[in-house]
Amino acid sequence: MSTEVKVPTLGESVAEATIGQWLKQPGEAVSADEPIASLETDKVAIDVMAPHDGVMGQQLAAEGDTVTVGALIATIEEGTGSSGKGAAPAPKNEAAPKAETPPPAAAAEEAPSGASVLSPAVRRAVLEYGIDPATIKGTGKDGRITKDDVVAAAKAKSASPAPTASTPARPERAEGPARREERVKMTRLRQTIAKRLKSAQDNAALLTTFNDVDMTAVIEARNKYKDVFEKKHGIRLGFMSFFAKASVLALKDVPAANAYIEGDEIVYHDYVDISVAVSAPNGLVVPVVRDCDKLSFAQIEQSIADYGKKAKDGTLTMEDMKGGTFTISNGGVFGSLMSTPIINPPQSAVLGLHRIDERPVVRNGEIVIRPMMYIALSYDHRLIDGREAVTALKIIKEAIEDPTRLLIEL
Structure with a gap:
């Protein structure tokens, strides 16, 4: 049966x-x-x-x-079946499309070992980096290979000793293999991301304002308290909780940045639900840290850490990403110096964070070296005026440069 x-x-x-x-x-x-x-x-x-x-x-x-x-x-x-490889397959429905059989000479190149059990994103990474998946130990659910596993294997391969001068790394061949192209259908998630981002450009009047932030005070506070913070709360103290709390101050003072347009009405919120952009195997996702205006630093850090793990494991739920009144996107973790982030509809503003670089700045008439970060606020100009956007970004800058403001909500 x-x-x-x-x-x-x-x-x-x-x-x-x-x-x-x-x-x-x-x-x-x-x-x-x-x-x-x-x-x-x-x-x-x-x-x-x-x-x-x-x-x-x-x-x-x-x-x-x-x-x-x-x-x-x-x-x-019913039955016990086989534990995996070598099982005699049951007949498939004829409606399922049959894969084309590659020519024998090209089979090894077109389909790397184990490719049949790889997700499309992982398969693309395997082809891009030229890694044999049979040599990769998967860290995903049930031992599945993830894109991060492929990238790690590629880095390990590139770190191996370079070939000697007598053995060229890329020997010239009179007749090399033909160049290939691969067409891979976009995942549903990637299609949705593409549609939403294009919709944001088409429907919103996007504009970006920039500022730079001296990270000295936050770095000193983090270094001073990170050990006792982790010991007490069981979570590391990062920079995101500082920026989340600073954003709360800005959004309370500039409520338009925490609102959105619906038809001919503006919907304001008396709460702050921050969508945090995190990288997942199939693309960028934005789970929501709810009630950031009521959460402690530790609760914000724990929520972000939990979402990061769920994104990597592919276990985020619809409820995790539902809603959100404002977004923070941290391109700095990938080395970005500056960017113009796109709003996450129907939201009206997004804060972009970037990498921290030591740069010369003038303080009290003297040139000093300080850890500086460029920050960007992209906003829907239909709802948020330039003065409001600049004010909101300035509040975030001042709160980060003087974290005491976060305690007294100034």
């Missing part, structure tokens, strides 16, 4: 998803509540679980197919 596996409820107002990856193949043994497939929605990846112990049966949709909530995508058969 077989049991039907259907697309589960995906979240409020989400009706369809894409089959991102089959985690179990026909004929393989499955356990109750074990992930058998990964679905990609507009915002997050969701695992489909096996309803009971048994054997993976038919796969009624192929990777990349769009499926709707409640649609039948697979069956689970």
Whole structure:
């Protein structure tokens, strides 16, 4: 007897998803509540679980197919099956597209070892860096290889001793292999990101104002208290909590930056829910730290750390990213010197953080070296005037340069 596996409820107002990856193949043994497939929605990846112990049966949709909530995508058969490789596959539904068989001479190049079980993002990274996935130990769920694993392997490979002069690193070949192109369908998440960012440019009057911040005071405070902070709260003290609290001060003084336009009305908020942009394997996601105006530094740091881990593991939920009244995007962790971030609709403003560089500045008539950071505030000029935007960014700058302001809310 077989049991039907259907697309589960995906979240409020989400009706369809894409089959991102089959985690179990026909004929393989499955356990109750074990992930058998990964679905990609507009915002997050969701695992489909096996309803009971048994054997993976038919796969009624192929990777990349769009499926709707409640649609039948697979069956689970009775039995013990195989533990994995070498299993005799059950017949697949003929509706599933068949992959083209590459020419024998090109097969090794076109499909790296283990490519059939890699997600599209990881497969692209493997091809880009020229890494054999069979040599990579996966750190993702159930030992799956993540994009970070591929990047780490590439760095380790580049750090190995360079070849000697007698052995050229790239020997010239009279007839090298033909150059290749690969077409990979955009993930649903990437498509949604593209649409939302383009929509923001099309529908909002975007403008960016800049300032620079002397990070001396925050760095000194962090160095002084980081050990006792971590000992008391069990979480490291970072810079994001300072900027979140500084943003709260700015948004309270400039409420338009914490509002958004809906039709011919402006919706103001008496709370501050900050969307924090974090990097996930399939793209940038923005989980929401709610009620930042009421949270402590430790609670903000813990929330951001939890979201970062969930993003890396691919376990963020719809609820994690729902709402948000303001966004902070930290490009500095990737080395960005300056940028013009795009607002996260329907929000009206986003704060961009960048890397910290030691630069010469004038203090009390003398040139001194200080750790400086450029900060940027992009905003919807339909709602926020230039004076308000500059004022909000100036409040953030002053609070970071004098953290005492955060305590007395000045």
